[in-house]
Amino acid sequence: MKKFKIAIVGATGAVGREMLRCVFQFNFPFESIKLLASARSAGKEIEFEGHKFVVEELTENSFEGVEVAFWSAGGSISEKYMKYAVEAGCVNIDNTSHFRMDPNVPLVVPEVNGEALVNHHGIISCPNCTTIMMCSALTRLNDEFDIERIVVSTYQAVSGAGVAGMEELYRQSQEVLDGKEPVAKTLPCAGDKKHFPIAFNCIPQVDKFDLSNGYSKEEMKMVNETKKIFNKDIEVNATCVRVPVLRGHSESIYIETKKTIDMDKVFELLGNSTGIDLCDDLANQVYPMPTSFIGDELTHVGRVRKDLYKDNALSLWITGDQLMKGAAYNSVDIGLKMIELGLLK
Ligand SMILES: NC(=O)c1ccc[n+]([C@@H]2O[C@H](COP(=O)([O-])OP(=O)(O)OC[C@H]3O[C@@H](n4cnc5c(N)ncnc54)[C@H](OP(=O)(O)O)[C@@H]3O)[C@@H](O)[C@H]2O)c1
Structure with a gap:
């Protein structure tokens, strides 16, 4: 070779x-x-x-x-x-x-x-890292049930903002534990006007905002990139949030599909998808969390459940090491x- x-x-x-x-x-x-x-x-x-x-x-x-x-x-x-x-x-x-x-x-x-x-x-x-993980998790469901709409909220680790983001969480955590006021230098976004502490906090801003529509650049990446990757006009509504996790993004995803959803088929597809680890056993409290999978290359999927009111909708939770899979x-x-x-x- x-x-x-x-x-x-x-x-x-x-x-x-x-x-x-x-x-x-x-x-x-x-x-x-x-x-x-x-x-x-x-x-x-x-x-x-x-x-x-x-x-x-x-x-x-x-x-x-x-x-x-x-x-x-x-x-x-x-x-x-x-x-x-x-x-x-x-x-x-x-x-x-x-x-x-x-x-x-x-x-x-x-x-x-x-x-x-x-x-x-x-x-x-x-x-974008959040888009990669979401598209990877949803691709087989899209093939089978034809996804029309996605509503996603992200829980993004500080390493998404690079080495500086990680340093900020470590330093601020120590400052709080030492009884000092945490000093914010980087997050939510290095180039924006204000910075807020991430230690013991969460920030509903990842990247700068587009003031004309109320969405952040990160949220619009999820909207536009998902359409390009799936090559169809899926409606995406995203809310991106920075959380005090060092490494590993998570996403709460709700989808609506054109076809009626068969949950047995959903589990079969997710259990046999390239790049996906189905990690879903509620009776034994098995679901994905970022610290469980640092350094691996998979998207981990759990909490898969049908919508209570619609036959063509379901929710799921995904986690992955965004520095790797993303x-x-x-x-x-x-x-x-x-x-x-x-x-x-
Ligand atoms: N972090 C994530 O989870 C993630 C996920 C997906 C995509 N991305 C994208 O990946 C890119 C890097 O992100 P990161 O998180 O790895 O950032 P980072 O930790 O801040 O690393 C930035 C890298 O770029 C280098 N660099 C900076 N200025 C440079 C210059 N003028 N010439 C050559 N190299 C230069 C830095 O070198 P020095 O060490 O010499 O400064 C460093 O190696 C960004 O575009 C980001 O949006 C990041």
Whole structure:
């Protein structure tokens, strides 16, 4: 099997670190790995699985000879530098939001719409973490019952805001335990006017708001990306909330379908879906929680129950490590799917 010269852009970040781990754990065939980050990290040594890597500064010339690059350094970095990688002939799997709604860029969750990869022009986008997990959990139900409407509330971990989000929760928790006032520097959104403590709190804002419609950017990502991935006009109503969990997003999801729902079929489908772990046994209090699944690549589904009033509606609860299933693993899985489809040579 061919081995590829790969790069990880944003390798020192919360997602980038997991990308390196996923390359090894899921056997992405590599000949060499280049770790790229900002000038702040240039020269830093990272050891993994017996390999020693030296982080390099990302520049316009970083991609000469690189065949596949996994990006997670932020949308503005992808916007500025990815064109140089495409020019150098590198295939780019982008974890940022920058290219997601570009009609020329496939937006892919491999087990949902892997076939969209054939239309790539050097850039493939990974959806938003909450969208990946939701679409993965719902894809077989959509095939069978034809989903028309989704109402979702998220419970998003601080690591969704990167290394800075995690540091904020640790530091603020200690400040509260020490009897001090917690100092908020980053959340809910690094670029917004105000910051609020996340320790012992929850914040109904993830990313900035669109004041014209009352939804946050994160909520509108779930709306727009879900339509693109399922390639149909599903109605999505999302409320995204940051909670004081270190790692692992959860979502409470309600769906309405065109066809009547058969719950035996629902459990059969969820029990046999790629990427899904059905974790639902109420008698024994079995349901998914974020701390149970740190570091794994699955979407865990539980609390599956039919609506009390409608034959075409149900609710479920999903949890997953968003740094893995919602970001790093989905990126590497896209690369593996491209190899399987003969799209990386
Ligand atoms: N965290 C999640 O759960 C998640 C999920 C899905 C998607 N994403 C997306 O993934 C991206 C990264 O998120 P993250 O959580 O990993 O953030 P993070 O922990 O803050 O890491 C950011 C990374 O980008 C690098 N970087 C920053 N400025 C740079 C520059 N000018 N040139 C080159 N590299 C630069 C940083 O390098 P230094 O260490 O040198 O600063 C670091 O490696 C974002 O677009 C985010 O929206 C994140």
